[in-house]
Structures are given as C-alpha cells and as structure tokens.
Amino acid sequence: MRILENIISDRGSKYAVAGGPCASAEEARAFIQTLCRTKKFAKATHNSWALLTADAPLKNDDGEAGAGMVILRMLEREALQNHIIVVTRWFGGKHLGGDRFRHVQEAVRLYLEDLRQT
Incomplete structure (x- = not known):
C-alpha cells in the first residue's frame, strides 16, 4: 500500500x-478496511476510490459526490487496471465547491x- 499524506491543503x-x-x-473493501485501521484515515470525512477490473469499473464517492468518477x-486514461486509488479528504469547515x-x-x-517513479 502506497500512501502520500498531506499533499493538498x-x-x-x-x-x-x-x-x-x-x-x-472484495479486495477493494479489504483495502479500505486496511487503510482505515490507521485512526487518521478512519476519522476522515471522505475516502473516495475507484478501480478498473477486467470485469467492470468500480467506484465509491463515500459522500464526496462525483469524486469516484473523477x-x-x-x-481509464492511464489504462491502469487492477490498481485501486483512494483520495482521502478531511473537511476543514469551509465548502470548496x-x-x-x-x-x-x-x-x-x-x-x-x-x-x-518506482
């Protein structure tokens, strides 16, 4: 699991x-559960994610409407299959539109x- 923290504020x-x-x-659910074992990620406002599998594209906005589709x-543009990406947001009190x-x-x-790079 690769995690880049505090990348945008x-x-x-x-x-x-x-x-x-x-x-x-199933693997996506397990990935999210593993990520959320870290208290910081469990307390996040949103853990939006997406995944391209051979069967179908999967996504979850986790309350951040439209984020999974982004x-x-x-x-899809990268043609990156069988690799989940999760974007986590901690809400700061002001709407970002x-x-x-x-x-x-x-x-x-x-x-x-x-x-x-790796």
Missing part, C-alpha cells in the same frame, strides 16, 4: 492519496507520478 481541508494492487470489489476517468474536483484530480496525478 485548501481552506482547512486536507487531502491524502493511497493505492495499491486490487482486482475485485478518479475512475483518470484510471468545484475546487474539490480539482483537488481530487491533483491528488490522483501526484499518485500516478509517484507510481511511475
């Missing part, structure tokens, strides 16, 4: 991104960049 909200090999909905589209989608995109971009 805006109006009190903080973002992290995590990911790793994953090939099914992640999924970026996975459309900027939240820009932050989700940036978090995924940073993760993919980091993944390519």
